[in-house]
Amino acid sequence: MIPKELYNRRRRHDNTPPLVVLIITNYIVATLLFTTVTPTSWFFSVVLAGLILHNIYIIRRNRDDWNRNNLIAYAVGWVGIVALFFITRYM
DSSP states (O other), X not given: OOOTTTOOOOTTOOOXXXXXXXXXXXXXXXXXXXXXXOTTSHHHHHHHHHHHHHHHHHHXXXXXXXXXXXXXXXXXXXXXXXXXXXXXXXX
16 A cells, blocks of 8 residues: 555546647547548648647646747657658558
């Protein structure tokens, strides 16, 4: 049994940083979008614009969490999404 002083779990909180949730959400939406919709479709543009607005909202809401390491992780996540786009289009 772990002592309560050593491990005190916060109630109703899963301890996942908002940045990680944002990157996972981006990958899920991008994967569904890239595999089901053609890039010339209007729906593709609408969903991509919604994803960008969601990112802006989350970044503004958690502005105090954004430091250099988080910005690098976020940028690497978007590079991965661009790579995912090319992989799903040309494979």
